[in-house]
Every structure is written in C-alpha cells, then in structure tokens.
Amino acid sequence: xxxxxxxxxxxLVTVILAAVLYIMVSGLIxxxxxxxxxLGVNIGRSGNQSNWTLLITSTPSGLTTSTVTLTIWTPNxxxxxxxxxxxxxxxxxxxxxxxxxxxxxxxxxxxxxxxLISTSTYPAGYGVQIADSQAVLYAHALS
Numbered sequence: 521x522x523x524x525x526x527x528x529x530x531x532l533v534t535v536i537l538a539a540v541l542y543i544m545v546s547g548l549i550x551x552x553x554x555x556x557x558x559l560g561v562n563i564g565r566s567g568n569q570s571n572w573t574l575l576i577t578s579t580p581s582g583l584t585t586s587t588v589t590l591t592i593w594t595p596n597x598x599x600x601x602x603x604x605x606x607x608x609x610x611x612x613x614x615x616x617x618x619x620x621x622x623x624x625x626x627x628x629x630x631x632x633x634x635x636l637i638s639t640s641t642y643p644a645g646y647g648v649q650i651a652d653s654q655a656v657l658y659a660h661a662l663s
Contacts, residue, residue, distance in 0.1 A: 559583075559650055559657035560631075565639065572662050574635040574648065583629040583652065590619060590635065593647040600646060609635070618642065637662070 560578030565571065589603035601617060606629065609621040618638035625633060637648070642662060650658040 557652075557655050557657060561650070561658050561660070563660065563662065566636070570639055572635075572637040572639055572642070574637065576629065576631055576633045576635075578631055579629050580657070583657075584627050585621065585623060585629060586627065588629055588650060588652050588657070590621075591649040591651070592619070592637070592642050593649070595645040595647075600642060603649075603651065606635075 557580040558578075559576060559580070562575045562577055564573045564575065566573055585606035588606050590606065590609060591602035591604075592600045594600050601619060604617065604619075606621040606623070607627075609617055609619050611620055614620055618641035620636045621633070622636060623629065623633040635648075635650075639662075644661075644663045646662045648658070648660060648662060649656055
C-alpha cells in the first residue's frame with residue numbers, strides 16, 4: 521500500500537512538473553513588458569524670458585547625451601533644428617543652434633538636467649521632440 525502511494529505521488533509530481541515546463545516553453549508564461557519609454561519634462565521660461573527651459577524630471581535608464589537627439593519643428597511642420605545629439609548642444613554652438621543641453625550626469629541624462637532653447641529663435645508654437653534610436657521620448661509644443 522505504501523509503495524502504491526509513493527508511486528502515485530512520484531507520477532503526480534512528474535506530471536505537474538512536465539505541465540509547468542510545457543507552459544513555460546510554449547510561451548504562455550511571459551515576463552512583463554518594460555512599459556513605455558518616456559522622458560518627464562517641465563517646460564518653463566528663464567527669468568528674463570529669453571529662453572525656454574525644459575527641465576528633465578524623469579528618464580528611462582541608460583539614456584546618453586550621444587544617442588538622444590533634439591528636433592525642433594516650425595508651426596507648419598518644417599524642421600527648424602536637428603535632429604541633433606545633446607552632445608552637440610553646447611554653449612559654444614549656441615550661435616548656430618540657439619539651444620544648449622546643461623547636464624549634471626556626465627554622458628548620462630538624469631533628472632535635473634535642462635535644455636535651454638532661445639525664445640526669439642523658436643517662439644511659442646514651435647514644437648520640440650526628444651528621441652533616441654528606439655522611440656520618441658518626449659514631444660510638445662513650446663508655450
């Protein structure tokens with residue numbers, strides 16, 4: 521009688537393990553997707569109103585200044601700037617781009633970093649888009 525119970529228990533465990541393995545291999549159990557990749561941004565104006573300030577409030581992990589780009593669109597949809605990598609948006613290139621990335625995380629983009637964009641070159645109604653090779657991370661009209 522004990523041998524029968526042991527054999528039934530072993531067969532039952534084997535069947536359960538085989539079923540779990542089948543479900544895992546067949547793809548019925550999947551890991552959750554990572555969710556959307558978005559950049560949290562607050563738009564404001566500098567104290568003297570000469571620049572839009574785009575304050576980065578949250579980022580997906582792993583964003584770097586060499587892979588993230590800024591594009592600025594005119595109200596009619598024409599490209600006014602870019603796409604241009606954040607690494608190229610420096611104080612030295614201000615006279616060309618009229619935009620500057622001010623980062624505190626080195627090559628990594630982190631919360632607290634800012635984009636400064638000239639309000640005279642890119643007035644209200646222009647649109648900004650921040651993207652990397654995988655997705656558009658942020659898009660909004662300047663206002």
